[in-house]
Amino acid sequence: MMQFIPITREDVSKRGWSELDVIFISGDAYIDHPAFGVPLLARWLEKHGFRVGIIAQPDWRTKDAFMALGRPRLCFAVSAGAMDSMVAHYTPARKLRHDDAYTPGNRHGARPNRATIIYTSRLKEAYRDVPVIIGGIEASLRRFAHYDFWEDKVRRSILFDAKADLLIYGMAERPLLEVVQRLHAGERIQDIRDVRGTCRVARTGELEDERKNDAAGTSVVEIPSYETVCADRAEFAEAFRLFSSEHNSGSSRMIIQPHADRLLIAAPPALPLSEAEMDAVYALPFEKAPHPSYREPIPAWEQIKTSITSHRGCFGGCAFCAIALHQGKTIQSRSEDSIASEVRDLVDKSWFRGSISDVGGPTANMYGLSCGNPEAQRSCRRASCLFPAICRNLASDDRRAVRMLRRVRGVDGVKHVAVSSGVRYDLMERQAGYFQELVGHHVSGLLKVAPEHFAEHVTALMRKPGQKSFESFLRRFREESDRIGKRQQIVPYLISGHPGCTLADMLELALTLKGLGFQVEQVQDFTPTPGSLSTCMFYTGLDPDTGNAVHVPRSDREKGLQKALLLWHQPAERNKVLEALRELGREEVAAVLLGGVKRIPDGIKEKTDAAARRNQRGDRQKGATSKHR
Template sequence: MSHHLPTTLEEARRRGWDTLDIILVSGDAYIDHPAFGVPLLGRWLEVHGFRVGIIPQPDWRSKEAFMALGRPRLFFGVSAGAMDSMVAHYTPQKKLRHDDAYTPGNRHGGRPNRASIIYTSRLKEAYKDVPVVLGGIETSLRRLAHYDFWEDKLRRSILLDAKADLLIYGMGERSLLELAKRLQSGESFSDIRDLRGSCFVGREVCEDCLSLPSWEQLAADKATFADAHRLMEQEQNPYCGQQLVQACGDRQVVCNPPSLPLSPKELDALYALPFSREPHPRYKEQIPAFEQIKCSITTHRGCFGGCSFCAITMHQGKVIQSRSATSVQQEVVRLVAKGWFKGQISDLGGPTANMYGLVCKAPDRGHNCRRPSCIYPAICPNLQCSDAPAVGMLRKIRSMPGVRQVVVSSGIRYDLLERQPDYFRELVAHHVGGLLKVAPEHLALKVTALMRKPDAAVFERFLARFRDESSKVGKRQGVVPYLMAGHPGCTVDTMVELALALRRLRLQVEQVQEFTPTPGTAASCMYYTGIDPANGKAVYVPRGDRERRIQKGLLLLHLPEEQARVRKGLQEMGRSDLLDRLDLSHTPGGTVRQQHRKYQHKRTPR
C-alpha cells in the first residue's frame, strides 16, 4: 500500500475511509515532500485526526475529475500550486512556455491559466453546497485588488472572481487547522469571520477596520493605487497589522491580520511528519521539480529583506521561523536512509540561507514594527545578526554519517555576511559547490534603491572578501551574480553602467532575469503606476520589448549574438554614444561556468 495520502476513492478505502473530511486540489503533481505546500498541509491535517485526500492536476475541462474522491465532509481546499499559474505559463515577454517543472515529463498544460478560479468553478459545478477555501501563493498575492501583468489591467480580489467561500493567505498551517477544528466542532462556515490569515466577502459595513480605497477608486486613479499599496504593506506585521477592508460595488473584501508565526517547536513538529519524500507511485515519468529538491532540506522560513520585486514576504512573512538543529539532523537521518541518496545534500537553507536563527532584539521583539525591510536602507540596530546557530548547524550536518557534502544553494544576503564572519568562512571553506549564487540584481544606485537592495560598494566588498577567503583555503571558486533587466528605474544608461561594472569586477553571467510584475509586490505597483509607493515620486518604467531586450543583452555582451543585437538596437535608439563606452571589441568570451571550468584542473589539492 502507498504511504501517500489518497488520490482516489480506492486508495482511501484501503485506509478504511469511506468518506474524507477535507479534499485538497492542487495544480502540481503530488510529491509527498515538505517542500511542497499542499502535501505539507495535507499531512498537517492528517496528523491532527482529519481524513485528507489530494486531487493533483485534475483535468479542468469537466467536473468529473474533481469528483475522484467524492464529497468531503468539511470543505475543499484549492491551490494553483507552488507558482502563480500565469507565471508558470508565460515568459516575461508573455510568450507561452513549453515546459512545467511541476508536471511529470516536464510538459506544459498540466494546469489551466488562473487555476484557482477554474478549479473553484468546477468544484462548485460538481458540489454546489460544499465550501471551497482558496490558498497558495497565487491567492496570497491576489487577495486584494492587484495589477495583472498578463491582462495589463487592475483586477479585483481573486476571492470575488473565483466565487470561493474563504481565502487563506500565507503558509496556512494555523489558519487551515483552526478552520477544520471549528467546523468539526459544529460551528457554521458562514460564522467564521475572525480567522487570522483569512479573507472573506461580506455586504455589511465593517467597523474597526482600516478601509482601503475601493476597487472603483483604485481603477480610476493610479496614485490612489500606490497609496493603497503602501498602506497594505505597512499592515503585514502579524502582531500589529489591522483588519483591512476593500469595497467592490456593494460588497466588501475583508482581510484579517496575518497568522502568527510558528514557534521552533511547532515548526519541528511540521517537518517531523511522515513524508515519503517521493512522488506518488501513479507517476511513471520524472518530475523536474522533485529532482531539484529531493535532497534539499529547509531550515527556516520567512525573509526580512523586503526586496520590492519579491513575493516571499507577502506569502511567508517577514519574521524568521527557524527549526531546531536537532529537527534538521533528524530529517537528515531520514534522507540518508533513502536508497537513492548519494551523500550530497543539495541545499540546506531557506528563502535566504544566512537568516537562519536571526531574531529581533527590540524590547517588543518587533511586534510594533512596520518597516518592510530589516536591512534596507541599513541594517536595523535591533536585528540580532549572530551567526552561531547557523555555523553550529552546518558543522553538525556535514559530520553526520552518510553525508558526504552539504551545499548551500539558497540565496545569500551578502550585506548580512559583513556581520557574520564565521558563517562566511564556513560557507567558503565547506559549502560552496564551486560557484556561489548571490543576487545583487543591479549595481546602479538609482535602481538598487528602488529594489531595496544594497549598493555596489557592499557587493564589491563581499566579492573581494569571497575571493580572498577562497584563496586562503586553497579553492578556486567563483560567484554567479543574479541580475535583472527591465525593473522599474532601469534605463539603458543604468544597464550600461552595470555592464561596465561587471567587466571591471571580472564577472560574467549565464542568464539574466527579466522583470515580471507579479501581483502584490511594490515593484509591480511601480510598473503599473509609474510611482514609487514609498514616497510618491515618479519612476521610469521600461515597457517596450525592444528596450527590454537591449537591457538584457547589455549584460550578455560576452556572447557574439548579443553584441550584434545590442549594437543594432542602440543605433536604432539613437544612442550610439554608448557603444564607445562599451568598447565591444575588448569583451571577453565565455560564460561564468565556462570560465570556472578553465581553472578546475588547477585547483589546489585538499
C-alpha cells in the same frame, strides 16, 4: 510499507473510510514532501485526526475529475500549486511556456490558467453547498485588488472572481486547522469570521458599527476600493503601501477593501510558528517521493529531493519579491535536531549519493535570526530589516547557523553540503563565522549571489544593498577562497528592465561588471508578478514610498536592448548592443564592450555614471508633479 495520502476511492476504502473530511485540489503533481504546500497541509490535518485526500492536477474541462473522491464531509481546499498559474505558464514576454516543472514529464498543460478560479468553479458545479477554501501562493498574493500583467489590468481580489467561501493567505497551518476544526464542531463557513490569516467577503454596512467605534484606526484600516485603484494609479500605489506595511508588520489590524457593494475583509496575519511547531510540521510522516502512480520524472522533485528547508520567512524586503507578503518577515526556524534528523532520513534513502543540494530558506543566512527588540517589533512597519541600513535591533548572531551547518555536514553518510539558497551579503558583513563556513565548505565551485543591479537609484528602488557592499563581499570571497586554496567563483544574478532602470543604467551596470571581470550568461528580464512592490511600480510608474515617478521599461524593444547590454559578449546580441549604444550616443563604448578591450579607458565609466544620474534627477522631477496621497 509506503502510505501516501489517498488519491482514489480505492485508497479511501482501503483505509476503512466511507468518506473524507477534507479534499485538497492541487495544480501540482502529488509529491509527498514538505517542500510542497498541499501535501504538507494534508499531512498536518491528518496528524490532527482528519481524513484527507488529494486530487492532483484534475482535468478541469468537466466536473467529473473533481468528484473522484466523492463529497467531503467538511470542505475542499484548493491551491493552484507552488507557483502562480500565470507565472508558471508564461514567459516575461507573455509567451506560452512549453514545460512545467511540477508535472510528470515536464509537460505543459496539466493545469489551467488561473487555476484557483477554474478549480473552484468546477467544485461549485459538482457540490454547490460544500465550502471551498482557497490558498497557496496564487490566492495569497492576489488577496487584494491587484495588477495582472497578463491582462494588463487591475483585477478584483481573487476571492470575488473565484467565488470561494474563504481565502487563506500566507502560511496556512494555523488558519486551515482552526477553520477545519470549527467546521467539524458544527459552525457554518459563513459564520467563521475571525480567523487570523483569512480573507472573507462581507456586505457593505456589515462593519459600520465597528468602523464608527474605531475612529482611531486601532483595529481596522480601510484601503482604497477596487474601483478607486482602477481609476487612479496613485491610489493603487497608496493601497499597496497600506496593505503591504500592515501585513509585513506584526499587525493585529483588520484590513477592509471595498469592491462595489461588498467588502473584502482580511483578518490580521496568522501568528508565526514556534520552533517546536516548525519541528512538528517537518516531522510529519512524508514518504519523500512522488506518488508511485507517476511514470515519468518530475523536474521539481529532482531539484529538491536532496535539499533541506531550515527556516521560513525573510526580512530582506527586496522589492521584486513577494515572499514576505506570503511567508512573513519573521524568521521561523527549525531546531538543529529536527534538521539533523531529516538529514539522517535522507541518508537512508537508496538513491542518496552523499550530496545535499541545499540547506536554507528564502535567504540562507537568516536561519536562527530574529528581531532583538520584541517591543519595537510589535509596532515596526519597516518592510526590510536590512534596507536602507541594517536595523540596530536586528539580532544577527550567526552562531546558531554555524552550528547547524556543522551538524548537517557531520551526519554519517553526508559527503558534501551545498548552500544554494540565496544569501544577503550585506547581512553577512556581520556574520564572519557563517561567511567562513559558507566559503570553506558549502560552495560547489560557484556561489550564486544576487546584487541584481549596481546603479544606485535602481538598487534603492529594489531595496538591495548596492555596489559597494557587493564589491566588499567579492573581495572577501576571493581572499578567503585563495587563503584556503579553493578555486571557486561568484556568479552574479542580475535583473534587466526593472522599474527605475534606464538604458543608461544598464550601460553603467555592463561597464561595472566588465571592470569587475564578470561575463554573465543569464539575465532575468523583470516580470511583474502579483503582489510585489516592483509590480506596483511597474503598473503605476510611481514609487509608493515616496510618490516619485519612476521610469518603466515597457516595450519589448527597450527590454531587449537592456538585456543585450549585459550579454555584450554573446554574438547573437551584438546588433542590439550597437543599437543601444547608438541610442545613447555612446558609440565609443563599442570598442570596450565588443572589441575585447580589457581595461576600460578613463572617462568612459564616469560619463556613463553621470548620464545615469541625470536620468535619475529627471525621474524625480516628473514625480514632483504626480498626484500622490
